[in-house]
Amino acid sequence: MPIYEFGYRQWHGPIGGRLRRAWAITAVGVRLAWNSRLLRRMLYVAWTPLLYFGPLFFAVGSVTETSDSRNNVWYQMLQAPLGPQLTEQLSENPEAVRPAAWSVAFYYYLGISQSIVMVLVVASVGAPLIAQDVRSKSFLLYFSKPITRWDYLLGKAGVLLTYIFLVTLLPALALYLLSIGFAPSLAALPDTGWTVLRIVAASAVIATPATLLMLSFSAVGGEPRFASFAWIATWFLGGLFYAILDSAPGLHGARWPMLFSLHRMTTVLVEAIFDVRGQLAALQVDPVQLGLGQPQSSGLALAMLACVCAICLAVLWRRVTAPLNV
Amino acid sequence: MQLLIQTVSLTKLYGVVLGLNDLTLNLPPGVHGLLGPNGAGKSTFLKLVMGLLKPTEGSIRVLGKRPWDNPRLLRLVGYCPEHDAFYHNLTGLEFVTVLARMGGFGRAEARRRAAEALGRVGAAEFMNRRIAGYSKGMRQRTRLAQALVHDPEFLVLDEPLSGLDPIGRHEIIELVRSLGSQGKSVLVSSHVLHEVQAVTDDFLLIYGGRLLASGNVHEIRSLMNQHPHQIKLRSAQAATLAHHLLRELPVTGIELDEKLQTLSVRTHDPQAFYAGLPLLVAGLGLPIDEVASDDDNLESVFKYLVGSDS
Numbered sequence: 001m002p003i004y005e006f007g008y009r010q011w012h013g014p015i016g017g018r019l020r021r022a023w024a025i026t027a028v029g030v031r032l033a034w035n036s037r038l039l040r041r042m043l044y045v046a047w048t049p050l051l052y053f054g055p056l057f058f059a060v061g062s063v064t065e066t067s068d069s070r071n072n073v074w075y076q077m078l079q080a081p082l083g084p085q086l087t088e089q090l091s092e093n094p095e096a097v098r099p100a101a102w103s104v105a106f107y108y109y110l111g112i113s114q115s116i117v118m119v120l121v122v123a124s125v126g127a128p129l130i131a132q133d134v135r136s137k138s139f140l141l142y143f144s145k146p147i148t149r150w151d152y153l154l155g156k157a158g159v160l161l162t163y164i165f166l167v168t169l170l171p172a173l174a175l176y177l178l179s180i181g182f183a184p185s186l187a188a189l190p191d192t193g194w195t196v197l198r199i200v201a202a203s204a205v206i207a208t209p210a211t212l213l214m215l216s217f218s219a220v221g222g223e224p225r226f227a228s229f230a231w232i233a234t235w236f237l238g239g240l241f242y243a244i245l246d247s248a249p250g251l252h253g254a255r256w257p258m259l260f261s262l263h264r265m266t267t268v269l270v271e272a273i274f275d276v277r278g279q280l281a282a283l284q285v286d287p288v289q290l291g292l293g294q295p296q297s298s299g300l301a302l303a304m305l306a307c308v309c310a311i312c313l314a315v316l317w318r319r320v321t322a323p324l325n326v
Numbered sequence: 327m328q329l330l331i332q333t334v335s336l337t338k339l340y341g342v343v344l345g346l347n348d349l350t351l352n353l354p355p356g357v358h359g360l361l362g363p364n365g366a367g368k369s370t371f372l373k374l375v376m377g378l379l380k381p382t383e384g385s386i387r388v389l390g391k392r393p394w395d396n397p398r399l400l401r402l403v404g405y406c407p408e409h410d411a412f413y414h415n416l417t418g419l420e421f422v423t424v425l426a427r428m429g430g431f432g433r434a435e436a437r438r439r440a441a442e443a444l445g446r447v448g449a450a451e452f453m454n455r456r457i458a459g460y461s462k463g464m465r466q467r468t469r470l471a472q473a474l475v476h477d478p479e480f481l482v483l484d485e486p487l488s489g490l491d492p493i494g495r496h497e498i499i500e501l502v503r504s505l506g507s508q509g510k511s512v513l514v515s516s517h518v519l520h521e522v523q524a525v526t527d528d529f530l531l532i533y534g535g536r537l538l539a540s541g542n543v544h545e546i547r548s549l550m551n552q553h554p555h556q557i558k559l560r561s562a563q564a565a566t567l568a569h570h571l572l573r574e575l576p577v578t579g580i581e582l583d584e585k586l587q588t589l590s591v592r593t594h595d596p597q598a599f600y601a602g603l604p605l606l607v608a609g610l611g612l613p614i615d616e617v618a619s620d621d622d623n624l625e626s627v628f629k630y631l632v633g634s635d636s
Contacts, residue, residue, distance in 0.1 A: 017430070024427035028413065028420075035415050137411045141472065144376050144405035145428040146397035 018154075021147045025155025030162050033125045039163075042124060046117040046167035050175060053109050056081060057179035060090065060101050081108060083289040086280070100279035102179065102192050104290060109175060110202045111270035114168045115263060118206060119235050125163045126214035126231065127224040129156045130320070134222045139320075149320050153215070160211040169203035202270045209262065209305050212312035219319035239263045253294035258301065262308075265301040272298035328390050330355045330480060330511050331375060335384035338370050338535075345370035347535040348384070353513075357506035359522030360515040362532035368515040369408055371532065372484050375513065376405050389480060401429065404478035406469045408485045414458035418449055418468045421457060422475055429476040436475075443471040448497050462489035470498065480511040487521050499524045554578055554592040557599065560616040564589050567612050575602045 033039055059074035078087040082101055090097040133139055142152055176195055183189075213234065217227040242261035245251050258264040271277065277295060280287050287295075331353040338345040346367045362368045373379040374386055377393030377400065386392070391399045412421060419440055426436035444453040449467040452460065457468065466489045473481060483502070487495050502512055502525050516522045522529065523543050531538040531546070539546065561567045564587045568580045571591060576598050581590040593599045596619075607614055 020432075021428050021430060024424055027427075028416070028424045032413055032415055137407070137409050138413075139411075140373070140378055140405075140407045140409070141411045141425065142428070143378055144400060144403075144407070144473075145425060145476075146400040146430065147428055148395070148397055151397075 018148070018151050021145075022151045022155040022158060025142075025147075025152060026158030026162065029129060029156065029159030033159060033163065036124065039121070039124045042117070042121055043163075043166060046114070046121060047171055049109065049113040049117075050171055050178075053105060053113075053175055054178055056105055057102075057175065058182045060098065060105070060179070061182035081105065081290075083285065085285045085289060086283065089283055089285070097283060098183075099192055099195075100276075100283055100285075102195055103198075103274040103276050103279055105179075106172065106175075106195065106199060106202070107267075107271055107274045107276050110168055110172055110199065110206065111267040114171065115206050115266055115270075117167050118164055118210060119232065121163050121167050122160060122210050122214050123228040123231050126160045126211070127218055127227040129159060130215060130218040130316075131222050131224045131227055134219070149317065153316055153320060156215060157211050160214060161207055164207040164210060165203060168206055169200065172199045172203065198273050202273045205269045205273065205305075206266055209266070209308055209312075212309050212316070213262070216312040216315045216319075219316055235262055255297050255300055258296050259304050262305075264296070265305055268296045268298050268301040269305070328355070329353060329387070330358075330389065331513075332387045332390075333384065334386075336371075336374065336381055336386050337383035338367075338374060338379060339382040344535045346374065349532075349535075349537045350384075351530070351537055351540065353530070355511045356528060357502065357512045357526040358514070359526050359529045360513055360532060361517070361519060361522055361529050362515075362538075363517050366517075366532045367535040368517075368532055369484055370535070372405075372482050372513070372515060375482055376400070376403065378405075401476065402479045404473035404476065404481045406473040406481070406483045406486050408488075410465055410469075412457045412465065412468070415456060417456055418444060418453040418460070418464070418471070421468065422453075422472045425472045426475045431476070439475050439477075440471070443475040444468070446474060446501065447471045448494070463491055463494050466490055467494070467498075470501075478510070481505060481513070483512065483514045485515055485517075487516065487518075495521070495524075554594050555596040555599075555619065557591045557593065557596070558616070558618045559589040559591060559614060560587055561589070561612060561614045562587060563612050566610075567607070567614070570606060570610060570612070574606055575599050 055077070059077045062072060062074035075087060075091060078090070078101075082090065082104060086097065086101060086104070090101050133142065143149075147155075173196070176192075176199060180189060180192075214227070214231050217230040217234075218224070221227045221230065238261040242257050242264050245257035245260070246254075251257060258268060271292070276292065277287055280290070287293075329352050331351065333349050333351050336349040337347055349371070360368050360371065370379065374381060375388055375393060377388075377396055380394045388399060389402055393399055393403075413424075416424070419437070422440035422444060423433075423437045426439050427433065429436075431439060441450070441453065444450055444467075447467040447470045449464065449471055452464055453468075457465065460468065466486065470483070470486060473483065481502075486498055486502070490498060499521075502514060505512055506526070512525075514522055514525050527542040527544075528540075529543065529546060530540045559567065564582055564584060568582050568589050571577050571589070572580060575593070576595040577591055577593050579592040582588075583590075591599070603617070606612075
């Protein structure tokens with residue numbers, strides 16, 4: 001084998017900033033996660049709800065452009081998700097009711113359907129992100145490069161956010177474009193202009209606590225399986241505990257039981273972002289007909305999720321620094 | 327002249343375990359060896375140099391800067407850790423490219439540098455294969471390449487020769503020498519004296535978390551010569567051999583293990599002993615199956631120096 005003697009050439013070009021370094025961590029993490037066949041299958045499954053929601057938006061468009069809409073098959077299809085009151089109003093006054101119908105549909109899509117799929121994707125992608133670095137001592141290599149602890153965390157969070165947005169933000173935006181295409185006229189565009197921003201905000205609300213909590217589990221456990229288990233248990237057992245408390249006599253509709261459920265707090269915020277209850281109230285539609293349950297305080301949910309995020313950040317910072325600061 | 331490393335009473339505690347104890351030194355630029363037996367505190371010292379650990383007491387400066395939480399300094403320093411820390415699904419080229427990108431290089435430049443660094447350490451042949459299939463030596467070369475990839479002024483190599491075959495060792499030794507001749511500073515740790523001796527004459531001896539001695543190889547050798555050397559012999563007539571050795575060669579003590587037919591001989595004059603031994607056994611017609619010296623074993627060198635074996 002030859003022994004090279006040509007020496008180094010000093011680099012005089014620009015050196016990238018912090019975001020580029022964090023992106024390098026994200027890019028390799030995304031790529032390594034993509035190698036998992038299970039994850040790829042999960043992602044395919046994550047997009048299948050579009051097979052239901054796509055026709056739903058087509059039905060909204062069809063109902064609004066058909067004169068004799070009540071006998072229309074699409075009208076019948078909308079009865080289940082939107083309820084009879086909202087469906088009837090939609091057929092009578094499509095321009096005024098369309099934003100509310102879309103909000104309800106996007107709330108169901110992001111708040112219910114995709115947030116459940118997201119739990120499995122996060123468990124698969126997030127569990128090894130920090131745990132594996134702790135086990136393999138990759139910390140030593142990472143932090144022998146000019147990156148800070150925050151760059152590292154940002155890079156790792158980027159991996160999870162990428163996959164969460166692949167099952168929330170991206171399909172929701174695709175659904176929005178699809179629904180614009182199904183709308184009878186371009187008038188739907190200004191009517192539903194805020195929907196895009198709401199989709200982005202709702203995706204962020206779903207993704208942020210999920211990312212930080214999963215990374216914390218990954219950092220604390222040091223074992224990917226433990227992190228996956230802790231994450232899924234937190235999500236589903238929290239939801240179960242909330243359901244038990246909410247159905248207990250005297251506690252139904254109480255504010256505090258939702259604090260046990262990450263999923264419930266997230267859906268309360270997604271509901272608030274799409275202003276579902278406000279729009280339904282303006283149309284004098286009963287939210288219970290749509291299965292929305294008792295109203296909950298979005299402020300309380302936001303405060304609790306902010307606390308969870310702050311605690312997760314503190315845990316992450318401590319754990320990422322700890323192996324170096326024994 | 328700016329010092330390469332400057333420490334004042336540098337101490338590192340792992341809970342109640344002492345990793346490094348009150349280490350004070352001023353190390354000028356150049357190629358230096360860090361020698362010590364396993365558990366002596368070498369890796370702790372290197373991690374403190376890299377800012378991967380925070381000192382419990384005292385201070386450390388590398389190239390005039392505090393290393394803890396100082397990513398700017400790390401642009402000037404390359405680190406080859408002792409242990410594997412790879413993503414096994416990546417190829418060597420991809421892995422080194424990722425680490426170069428963490429140094430702030432763009433994708434194309436990072437890839438070019440990664441290929442060049444892997445070529446320098448003799449890893450070009452296998453750099454497009456997945457790391458999962460690498461031998462220990464291939465992994466070691468890949469670790470070295472990532473340390474070199476951003477053209478550091480100062481290289482910190484933790485046991486860089488472990489796991490390499492003799493040809494690989496030679497190549498890496500030549501590489502470190504060439505880096506030194508290019509004006510780069512290198513700190514190489516090892517627990518094998520002759521490995522580091524092949525790279526540099528300047529040593530830091532560390533033992534029990536303390537700096538035991540520093541200087542060049544001649545000073546250390548002469549220090550060693552003041553202490554008895556231990557030589558092991560194996561012979562079918564071990565008892566007879568012991569008797570003649572005590573009478574005719576400069577020997578200060580012998581331990582005989584008749585079961586194993588071995589002798590453990592101590593001498594203050596190894597040169598005279600080695601010169602006289604062939605003549606003695608040839609004259610007496612005694613068989614000797616094996617002659618071995620423990621003095622290349624660094625552990626015994628350190629025992630001599632701290633006086634626990636004298």
